[in-house]
Amino acid sequence: MLIFIARRLLFALALLFAVSAFTYVIFAALPSDPAALTCGKNCRPEVIATNRVRLGYDKPIVVQYGQFLNGIFKGRSYGVSEGVHCPAPSLGYSFRKHQCVTDLITRSLPVTASVALGAFVLWMLIGVGLGTMAALKRGRWPDRLATGFSVVGISLPTFFVGLLAIMVFVIWTGLLPFPRYEGITSNPAKWFMSLILPWFTLAIVSASSYVRLTRNGILEVMNEEFVRLGLAKGLRRRTLIIKYVMRAALLPIVTIAGLDFAALLGGAVITESVFNLPGMGKLSIMAVNDSDLPILVATTLVAAVFIVIANAFVDILYGFLDPRVRLN
Amino acid sequence: MTNTTPLLSVRDLHVSFKTNDGIVKAVDGVSFDVANGQTMGIVGESGSGKSVMVSAIMRLNFGTDVIVSGQILLNGIDLLALPESEMRQVRGRDIAMIFQDPLSALNPFYTVGYQVAEAYLVHHPKTSKAQVEAIVLNALDKVGIPDARKRMKSYPHEFSGGMRQRIVIAMALINQPKLLIADEPTTALDVTVQAQILELIDSLREENNSAVMLITHDLGVVAETIQQVMVMYAGRTAEYATVQDLFDTPSHPYTQGLLRAVRSFDQSTRGSLVSISGTPPSLINLPEACAFRPRCSQEMGPQSACATQRPELRTIGASQSACHLSADEVSRVQREAFSK
Amino acid sequence: MTPILEVRDVKKYFPSGSSRVLQRPTGQVKAVDGVSLSLQKGKTLGVVGESGCGKSTLARVLTRLIEPSSGSIFLEGEDVTRISGSELRRMRRDIQIIFQDPYSSLNPRHSVGEIIATPLRIQKTVAKSEEVGRVKELMHLVGLNPEHFNRYPHEFSGGQRQRVGIARSLALNPKVIVADEPVSALDVSIQSQILNLMQDLQTKLQVAFVFIAHDLSVVRHIADDVAVMYLGKIVELGPANIVYGHPTHPYTKALMSAVPVANPVSGRKIGRIVLTGDVPSPIDPPSGCRFRTRCWKAQDICASNEPELLDRGDGRVSACHFPELEA
Numbered sequence: 001m002l003i004f005i006a007r008r009l010l011f012a013l014a015l016l017f018a019v020s021a022f023t024y025v026i027f028a029a030l031p032s033d034p035a036a037l038t039c040g041k042n043c044r045p046e047v048i049a050t051n052r053v054r055l056g057y058d059k060p061i062v063v064q065y066g067q068f069l070n071g072i073f074k075g076r077s078y079g080v081s082e083g084v085h086c087p088a089p090s091l092g093y094s095f096r097k098h099q100c101v102t103d104l105i106t107r108s109l110p111v112t113a114s115v116a117l118g119a120f121v122l123w124m125l126i127g128v129g130l131g132t133m134a135a136l137k138r139g140r141w142p143d144r145l146a147t148g149f150s151v152v153g154i155s156l157p158t159f160f161v162g163l164l165a166i167m168v169f170v171i172w173t174g175l176l177p178f179p180r181y182e183g184i185t186s187n188p189a190k191w192f193m194s195l196i197l198p199w200f201t202l203a204i205v206s207a208s209s210y211v212r213l214t215r216n217g218i219l220e221v222m223n224e225e226f227v228r229l230g231l232a233k234g235l236r237r238r239t240l241i242i243k244y245v246m247r248a249a250l251l252p253i254v255t256i257a258g259l260d261f262a263a264l265l266g267g268a269v270i271t272e273s274v275f276n277l278p279g280m281g282k283l284s285i286m287a288v289n290d291s292d293l294p295i296l297v298a299t300t301l302v303a304a305v306f307i308v309i310a311n312a313f314v315d316i317l318y319g320f321l322d323p324r325v326r327l328n
Numbered sequence: 329m330t331n332t333t334p335l336l337s338v339r340d341l342h343v344s345f346k347t348n349d350g351i352v353k354a355v356d357g358v359s360f361d362v363a364n365g366q367t368m369g370i371v372g373e374s375g376s377g378k379s380v381m382v383s384a385i386m387r388l389n390f391g392t393d394v395i396v397s398g399q400i401l402l403n404g405i406d407l408l409a410l411p412e413s414e415m416r417q418v419r420g421r422d423i424a425m426i427f428q429d430p431l432s433a434l435n436p437f438y439t440v441g442y443q444v445a446e447a448y449l450v451h452h453p454k455t456s457k458a459q460v461e462a463i464v465l466n467a468l469d470k471v472g473i474p475d476a477r478k479r480m481k482s483y484p485h486e487f488s489g490g491m492r493q494r495i496v497i498a499m500a501l502i503n504q505p506k507l508l509i510a511d512e513p514t515t516a517l518d519v520t521v522q523a524q525i526l527e528l529i530d531s532l533r534e535e536n537n538s539a540v541m542l543i544t545h546d547l548g549v550v551a552e553t554i555q556q557v558m559v560m561y562a563g564r565t566a567e568y569a570t571v572q573d574l575f576d577t578p579s580h581p582y583t584q585g586l587l588r589a590v591r592s593f594d595q596s597t598r599g600s601l602v603s604i605s606g607t608p609p610s611l612i613n614l615p616e617a618c619a620f621r622p623r624c625s626q627e628m629g630p631q632s633a634c635a636t637q638r639p640e641l642r643t644i645g646a647s648q649s650a651c652h653l654s655a656d657e658v659s660r661v662q663r664e665a666f667s668k
Numbered sequence: 669m670t671p672i673l674e675v676r677d678v679k680k681y682f683p684s685g686s687s688r689v690l691q692r693p694t695g696q697v698k699a700v701d702g703v704s705l706s707l708q709k710g711k712t713l714g715v716v717g718e719s720g721c722g723k724s725t726l727a728r729v730l731t732r733l734i735e736p737s738s739g740s741i742f743l744e745g746e747d748v749t750r751i752s753g754s755e756l757r758r759m760r761r762d763i764q765i766i767f768q769d770p771y772s773s774l775n776p777r778h779s780v781g782e783i784i785a786t787p788l789r790i791q792k793t794v795a796k797s798e799e800v801g802r803v804k805e806l807m808h809l810v811g812l813n814p815e816h817f818n819r820y821p822h823e824f825s826g827g828q829r830q831r832v833g834i835a836r837s838l839a840l841n842p843k844v845i846v847a848d849e850p851v852s853a854l855d856v857s858i859q860s861q862i863l864n865l866m867q868d869l870q871t872k873l874q875v876a877f878v879f880i881a882h883d884l885s886v887v888r889h890i891a892d893d894v895a896v897m898y899l900g901k902i903v904e905l906g907p908a909n910i911v912y913g914h915p916t917h918p919y920t921k922a923l924m925s926a927v928p929v930a931n932p933v934s935g936r937k938i939g940r941i942v943l944t945g946d947v948p949s950p951i952d953p954p955s956g957c958r959f960r961t962r963c964w965k966a967q968d969i970c971a972s973n974e975p976e977l978l979d980r981g982d983g984r985v986s987a988c989h990f991p992e993l994e995a
Contacts, residue, residue, distance in 0.1 A: 139393075225432040231388050233499065234420035234450045237412075247437055323483040324436055373855035374826070488946035489719070518718035519882065519926045520943045520962075527942065545855065548928030575931055589860050590930040593885045600867070601889055603860035607825040 005316050012312035019304045024065050027297050033057075034293045068092070068297075091301070092294030094287075101298045104283060108267075109302070111181060112279035114191065115198050115271065116264040122203035123210060124257060128250070130207070131214025136241070138219065146211050153208030162201040162274035169197060179275045198275045202268055206260065210253065217249035224248070251321055255314050262310030266303025333404060334361035335539050336385075336423075336507055341398035343377070343384045350612040354380040356563040357398075359641075362507065362556075367533065367540040369550045369571070371586075372560035375608045378543045381560075382511050386425060387415055402507070421451045424500035426529075428512040430492035434484035440495050441480030444468065447499045467498040471528060490521035497528060504536050511543045526552055547590050551575065559583050562609050562619035569647035577662045579649035581624045584661065618652065626653060626661065670745040671706035672876050673730070673763070673844050678703050678739030680725050684951050697950050699725040701900035702739070707844065707893075710874040714891030714908065716884050716923070720947050721897040723880045727848040730878060731765045732756060744843070761791055764837035768849035770829035774821040780807075780832045781817030787839045806835040809872075811865060827858035834865065838873070846878040851886060863890055885927050888912055896920045899950055899958040902977065906984020916980055916991040919959045957989065965990045 035052035036043065052058050055078065056067055070076060075088035086093055086100035094101055134146035169176045179197055182190035221227060222245055230240050267281030276282075280299055287295035318325050343355035355377040362368045372378040383389055384396050387407065400407040402422060407415060427433035435443055444464045449455065455463075468476035471494040484492055493513065500508055510529060514522040530553045533540045542554060550557055550571060557574050559567040559582065567580040578584045585604040592602040606623040621627050621634045628634050633652040641650045644658050651658070680700040700722040707713045717723050728734045730741065732748065740749045748759050764787075767773035774783055784803045788794045794802050804814035810831040821829055830850060837845050847866070851859040867890060870877060881887050887894055888908065895905040896919065904917040915921045922941045943962045948954055954961045960970040969989050977985040980993065 225427055225429060226435040228383075228388050229425070229427055229433045229496070229499075230435065232386055232419055232425040233447045234416050234418075235446070236416065244435055248435075322437065324485050373857060488949075490946040518947060519884075520718060520922055521946055522928070523926050523940065523942045524944070546928065547856075547930040551930050552928055586857060587930060589857050592860065593856075593889070594927075594929055594931075601860035601863050603864060604857035605861070607827055607858070608855070 001319065004319055008312050008315050012308050015308050016305060019308065020069070020301055021065060023297060023300050023304065024068060025061060027293055027300075028061050028064065030293070091298035094292050094294050096290050096292045097295075101294050104295060105280070105298060105302060108278060108280045108283045109265075110183065111277050112265060112267055112272070112281065114184065114195055115202065115268055115277060115279060116261060118195055118199040119202035119206070119268075119271075120257075120261050120264065122199050123207040126203055127207035127210025128214045128253065131211040132218060132246070134211065134215040135218035135222070143215075146215065150208040150211040153204050153211075156205065158201065158205050158270045159274050161205055162197070162271060165197045165201050166274070179277070181277050198268075198271050198277060201274070202264075202271050210257075213253055213256065214249065217252060218245055221245045221248045247321075251318070254317060254321070258310045258314035258317070259307065262306040263303070265306040267299065335364045335366075335403065336362040336541075337399075337401040337404075338381075338385070339399040339401070341381065341384065341400065342396070343380050344395045346393045346395075347612070352611045353614055354563050354611060355384065356614070358558075358560070358563075358565050360558050360565070360568065362539050362541055364506070365533070365537050365539055366556065367530070367542060367554045369554035369557040370541065370543045370560060371545065371547060371550055371557060372543075373545050373608060375562065375611060376560040377563035377611075378560050379511055380563075382425070382509055382541075382543060385509065386419055386423060417451070420447055420500075420505070421503045422505055423507045423509060424503065424505040426493070426496050426500050426508065426510040426513045429516040430489065430496045431484065431516075433496055434492060436484055439481050439483055440487070441468075444480075444495065444499045444502060448502045451503050463502065467502045468495070470501075470532070471495070471498040473498070489517050490524060493517060493521075493525055494528065497525075497532070501532055501536065501538075505538055507539045507541065508533065509541045509543070512545070513542070514549065515545070522549075529553070547586060559586075562614060563611060564619060565641055565648075565650055566620065567647050567649045568641065573646035577645050577647070577659075577666060579644040579647040579658050579662070580620075580651050581626050581653070581661075582620050583649075584665065585623075585625070588665065618650075626657070628652065669708065671742070672709045672744055673878070674706040674742040674745075675730065676704050676740045676742075678726070678729055678741065679737045680722070680729050680734065681737045695951050698900045698953065699950060700729060700736075703897075703900075703902055705895060705902075705905070707876050707878060709843070710870060710876055711892045712870065712877040712879055712890050714887030714894040715878060715880045715897060716882065716887055716894060717897035718882055718923075718947055720899065720950050722900040722950070723882075723897055724848055726897075727765065727846045727878065727880050731763055731846050732759065733765070757791070761793070761840045762842050763844045763846065764840065764842040766830075766833050766837050766845060766847040766850045769853050770826050770833055771853070773833060774829055776821055779818050779820055780812075780824070783821070783832060784817075784835045784839055787836060791840055793840060802839070803835075806838055809838065809869070810835045825858075826854050827861055830854060830862055831865070834862075834869070838869070838875075841873070842875060844876045844878065846880070848880045849882065850879070852882065859886065866890060883927065884912075884924055896923065899948065899953050901958060901987070903959065903988070904984065904986040905977070906980075906982070906986075910982050910984050914992075914994055916984070916993060917959075917986040917988050918963050918965055918990075918992065920986075921992060922962075957987070 035048050035055060035057050056064055067076065071086070071088070071090040071092065073088055075086060076090045077085045078093040084093060084100070086102060090100060090102055091105065092101040094104065097104065130146040130149060134143040137143050170178050176196060177193060179194040181194050184191040227240060227244050230244050267279055267284050269281035269285060271277070272279045272281040273285065280302070283295060284299045286292070287299065339359050341355055341358045342353070345352045345354060358381065360368070370378050385400050385407065396408060398408070402418065407418060410418070434440065441464055444467060445460050448460060448463055464480065465476050468480065473479055473491060473494055487495065513529065514525050517525060526549065529540060542549070544550060554571050557569060557571055558565055559580065561582050567574065567578065567583045574583065575587065578587055588602040589604060604623055609619055609622065616638050617636055618624070618634050618639050624634070637652070639650040639652050641648045644651065644655050645662070678700055679702055682697040682699055684695045684697045703726060705713065715723050715726065725734070729736045732741070736749065740747055742748065743759060743762060751759060781800070781803050784806055785799050788799055788802060800817070803817055807814045807817060812828060812831050812835065821832065824832065851862050854862065863886070866877065869875065877890070879887055879890055891908045893906065894908045894911050895902050896911070896917065897903065898919050904911060904915065904920045911920065912924070915924055922943050925941045945962055948961055956972050956974050957966070957970040960966040963970070967989070973989070975987040975989050977987045979985050980991065
């Protein structure tokens with residue numbers, strides 16, 4: 001098992017390296033000239049040329065990538081004369097915002113993490129809960145209710161649910177204040193209040209597919225021979241559902257949930273935009289609009305890192321949960 | 329209770345399912361007895377209702393759209409009338425089961441030792457850990473799992489097919505049930521392993537003095553270990569007889585056809601095989617006539633009883649047979665095709 | 669006469685252990701380990717063995733659905749082991765396969781007419797306008813009602829579905845059909861219908877069969893020659909009447925006696941050989957003779973020397989150090 005874990009982590013590390021190189025090269029290949037973006041619209045060509053040399057954009061791509069990697073591990077100075085230094089791990093410097101990219105990300109990530117974590121907990125509760133209920137009461141009204149919820153949830157776009165939630169809870173009834181993000185450390189109560197709507201919005205949309213996954217998974221496992229044998233042994237239905245059915249049915253859901261959660265950490269673009277949350281998604285959108293290449297490289301990379309880590313984590317978890325994987 | 333009361337007595341059992349296309353009558357009025365210590369065989373092809381019947385006896389149907397009626401008397405107590413909590417006590421303690429495919433019947437997430445122990449602990453919850461382990465070891469030993477102490481900690485997928493079926497048998501017999509239902513116990517196994525498993529079931533039956541209900545599609549398996557046989561077709565009983573009588577003087581045209589088909593396989597000459605023409609009927613909206621009529625070689629015409637009345641089980645020769653043919657006609661066929 | 673199909677020393681090894689990246693396979697499953705066979709035009713070769721003997725792998729190698737690790741395959745004397753592209757496509761006309769499970773081998777979303785016509789469309793052997801006619805002709809040939817060509821597989825019983833599979837395999841007038849357990853998923857009363865059909869078709873169309881089964885009694889009636897396989901190797905091969913009449917390999921003998929006979933008098937355990945244990949894993953087969961761990965005649969030599977397939981003087985070969993020769 002230890003060898004399995006070590007091997008899996010080693011693979012994740014190699015993958016991270018490959019992903020970072022790939023991301024870097026793709027963005028470097030874009031037709032936009034990063035040096036031209038370093039000063040305003042009415043920039044003189046000489047300034048652009050000097051800046052290109054200063055920033056190292058004149059060097060071959062491999063060297064540039066080497067500097068980028070170096071920055072991650074050792075920190076890096078940008079510019080030459082009044083040079084800005086970003087300490088390690090430095091993911092670059094945004095000349096648009098005149099800030100180290102790492103600082104931007106460390107400010108945005110907690111926001112996205114707050115949104116993601118709360119939404120994730122909620123959607124797993126709703127999705128798996130409703131799905132289980134639907135499966136156990138198949139064909140009766142709880143099933144129809146849950147399946148109906150899932151159909152509606154899947155067909156509604158996130159921005160629509162988000163705007164609807166604001167309309168109903170903020171504008172019409174005034175039950176909640178308009179969400180304005182507040183850090184958890186500065187004011188936990190406000191933090192919570194400001195996230196309720198985004199959490200539910202994201203959860204309802206994402207939970208829909210989990211209702212269906214859980215329901216179908218449970219129904220499928222209930223037809224398995226080993227469940228019939230468990231019943232034939234004299235086990236209680238409740239024991240059987242928990243020990244036999246749920247365990248087998250939730251296994252594939254763990255995989256999907258892990259990856260979905262990781263993807264969310266890369267930024268919930270629409271939800272963050274609707275609720276005006278300064279998270280990773282918002283940061284990426286702004287970077288796209290500004291053609292702020294260093295930020296884009298960094299956010300893409302961070303998102304990829306989460307996916308790779310989640311993948312490794314899920315694989316290792318699977319090894320613990322399913323003896324058939326463990327022994328191969 | 330006297331000795332003449334059968335251990336299990338099934339009376340006029342009906343099992344049907346509601347589907348979108350109509351009601352499927354999977355079991356349609358079946359009655360039979362299993363005596364203490366006896367091996368009873370139920371033979372039928374796919375769609376004959378034999379496996380559905382087993383589920384009904386154990387009340388294993390999870391869904392709600394199954395309709396069961398009739399009586400299933402275990403030592404005189406109707407299992408269909410028991411509340412679920414009492415039925416649970418019957419399962420695994422009084423009646424245990426062996427399934428067709430031991431790989432899918434074992435839970436892939438738990439060790440075999442755990443699963444065998446679980447079967448014991450359900451009905452003996454206050455046993456100490458050491459005691460349970462000793463009992464499990466003994467049970468695995470008995471069914472011939474080598475190195476049982478070590479193998480207890482292995483998972484089902486680490487065993488071969490034959491070994492897995494032995495584990496399922498160990499699990500089934502750990503509470504010394506009065507009745508063991510074996511639903512196609514050797515169908516998923518290799519031929520050379522099949523004989524081992526059948527012999528194991530029979531020797532354990534003798535040792536525990538329990539009764540066995542063996543469900544199979546294979547007449548060859550029936551000939552091995554069984555005393556009393558019921559042949560099912562389309563959810564109904566076609567013929568009910570002792571093994572000897574069934575093989576020597578089969579009365580129902582379906583049994584006759586089946587036997588001729590199987591025997592033509594066993595003959596050494598190369599050439600055409602005997603078959604039963606046509607295909608099994610759909611169980612939806614079965615006519616109240618003979619279900620075998622469309623495939624029957626001795627069917628007496630569209631105006632006869634074959635087409636209008638459902639044949640009741642009656643004594644023909646040495647068997648109980650559900651057929652409209654006269655006893656003379658039946659014995660004529662028997663003389664022609666089955667005299668030795 | 670040149671055999672219609674011949675294989676020489678065919679091997680197929682699969683890597684075992686894990687196929688994940690960065691994990692080297694820990695061993696090899698020698699699924700088929702040096703098999704040589706030949707089949708004449710219009711004849712039937714039965715291949716019999718239990719699970720893990722490699723018979724299904726062999727079927728897929730013969731039809732080039734998977735690549736052999738080594739050895740050669742000849743179709744009408746022509747080496748087809750390494751052909752690809754249009755040559756391979758042409759070869760597929762001549763050699764077809766029928767699968768075991770008539771429930772999962774037919775696409776449920778296509779009508780049986782479309783299923784049977786698929787090979788015609790791929791190979792473009794029949795003009796579009798004649799397609800329906802050819803499909804109906806094929807359905808008639810295998811005993812299906814040609815008017816049912818618009819129906820879907822779920823409307824047919826298991827036996828009828830297998831007839832659809834047979835019709836599909838016949839669509840291109842193949843010279844060889846490899847049938848992988850074509851009747852083992854069917855009821856006994858239906859099995860004989862399908863076997864009779866296959867025999868009739870052979871007489872009519874002069875097609876050769878490789879008939880793969882786990883059950884000796886199924887092959888008995890249809891095979892001219894029979895090959896018995898155990899753990900990737902042929903242990904006995906010869907004319908069916910000779911092998912069945914007097915098996916020389918202990919495994920063949922055990923396999924024959926293990927089939928339960930539907931007769932309570934003669935069947936009950938008279939002369940029954942009950943083998944102990946299960947078939948060993950093909951990842952780590954026993955040294956020397958692979959059957960020795962379950963054989964009642966095994967001696968020291970069986971563990972050290974692998975027996976060769978030797979001619980027993982009656983047109984049959986078997987691989988055993990202590991064969992059951994006639995007195």
